[in-house]
Amino acid sequence: MSDIGQSVDVEAPDDVAVLDDERSRLRDRGDEESSQVSFVELFYDLIFVFAVTQLAGYLVDNITAEGAVRAAILFVAVWWLWINTTWATNRLDPDAAPVRFTMFTLMAASLVLSMALPRAFEDRSFAFAAPYVAMQVGRCLFSADALARNGESAQARTSLRQAVWFAVSGVVWIFGATAEADMRVNLWVLALAIELTAPWLGFPVPGLGREETRDLDVAGEHLSERCGLFIIIALGETLLVTGARAAELEWTATSLGAAATAVASTLAMWWLYFDTGSKRGTRAFEEQHPGHLARVAYTYLHLPIVAGIVLTAVGDKGLIAHPHEPAAWQDAVTILGGPALFLLGNFLFKNATSRRWPLSHLVGIGLLALGVLGLGRLEVLGLALWAVIGLVATAALERLLLRSRAGAEQQIK
Structure with missing residues (x-):
């Protein structure tokens, strides 16, 4: 005792x-x-x-x-x-x-x-x-x-x-x-x-x-992780929107297809940020001036990334609510504009951390821009599917180019 x-x-x-x-x-x-x-x-x-x-x-x-x-x-x-x-x-x-x-x-x-x-x-x-x-x-x-x-x-x-x-x-x-x-x-x-x-x-x-x-006295790993968590918050909002809206509707092939499209868009954005961008950003603090990198890449360039996710969440609400309606300019602003803004932010962020311009993101933005031609021809669901194609194509092309570059660098060594 x-x-x-x-x-x-x-x-x-x-x-x-x-x-x-x-x-x-x-x-x-x-x-x-x-x-x-x-x-x-x-x-x-x-x-x-x-x-x-x-x-x-x-x-x-x-x-x-x-x-x-x-x-x-x-x-x-x-x-x-x-x-x-x-x-x-x-x-x-x-x-x-x-x-x-x-x-x-x-x-x-x-x-x-x-x-x-x-x-x-x-x-x-x-x-x-x-x-x-x-x-x-x-x-x-x-x-x-x-x-x-x-x-x-x-x-x-x-x-x-x-x-x-x-x-x-x-x-x-x-x-x-x-x-x-x-x-x-x-x-x-x-x-x-x-x-x-x-x-x-x-x-x-x-x-x-x-x-x-x-x-500036900056702990780069902490700042990188904090911004990554805010990205998770924004992506989580899109999933909450999708789940809440889908739960209120009758489950049909159309409603489930719209929900699956919205989820696929969220997963593609997660991949584009966390597969290489987030890790590279953390490593960049060891190679670049921490104060400048923290201010440019994380304080300012994350603005369009998060804004693009929020705008996409708005588009997902419209997608779940009326998937078969003809796509209007409002749908293009959110369904195409959200992912395009997200890609632009990632394009600038990855350049700031790697000193390279990711060509894949320019291709993705171009594909999303072509989706505007579908206004008046595509339904909202069709426009959303095109946006997912643009995001997935960007992720696939980025991985392909990174592997090609890594192979070329290995041969040089």
Whole structure:
């Protein structure tokens, strides 16, 4: 009995010390396991499953030029919130109590923001804009404090510079929330332009200097894995859409064929990203400048990849709902445009990580573009089948070309 009591007394204080130790707010760069994605981060991502679902639902109900612009604004904002939080947790330790509680606070605010998405341009503009600004600025200030506590003053100044820029754009976000819908679009585009331009400029702030990519402290494996998980989130949304819609309908050859086509499209996109692109991106951090690669390939070039998946999910909803209707331009925008945008993003991403232009993706985009000729001739199901053919052909050609290149390099050796 005494031995058991002693073991409890010894272990309990250690657990408390780990949680309360100020230094534990940052990941230990000397520990390989510290760059692993934590359960708290995965828990946080669940909110963005809901956000992606909300965005897809909004676009389904607003397949117009105006609706597309508004959906694009909301999507970029959601992505920018997520990727900047990912940059923060790349350095912060989510298993430390202060960081964990901060993540929980961000989750609560993200849930409010996500619920407001469908009516952000109506009566819930403040419910969207206020949490967004608070999260962007608050996260930067928390990071600056955590870095300063650990003696990393240079990195702390970087977080402070980011906080200043997010505060400036935040004024525009909040002012836009008070404006009429059309003016709100213009102001929120301006706010996003400020935020997306700031990293390229180095977040310059008088008295605090500017940021250089060579000074960025990035754990490439962690960032690569986090972005891969967001791709999984987006692809999971397409499967949820397909399953939910198919379950509501009578099971016929047509409905099951439409569902199978939608699933095939999702599987093909998974293959195109994870077969070679994701692995190559992780290895590229060992060969290229980590800060520059992280900013270009993961912060910016993943935008069209995820957007293409979300747009494809919208197309899948239409496919399941009316597979035998004549394909219209709205169907082409989602069923062909979604995969084309996805391929374009992968084309640019793979070039950034491998320094090569994947010819297969250009062929795939060309095949998808030819599908436009089927408008007025093909049914929605036929158009979707053509999109799957384009994606599968791209994946097959990419694998063939990679094997051919690998064989040629082996002969040279």
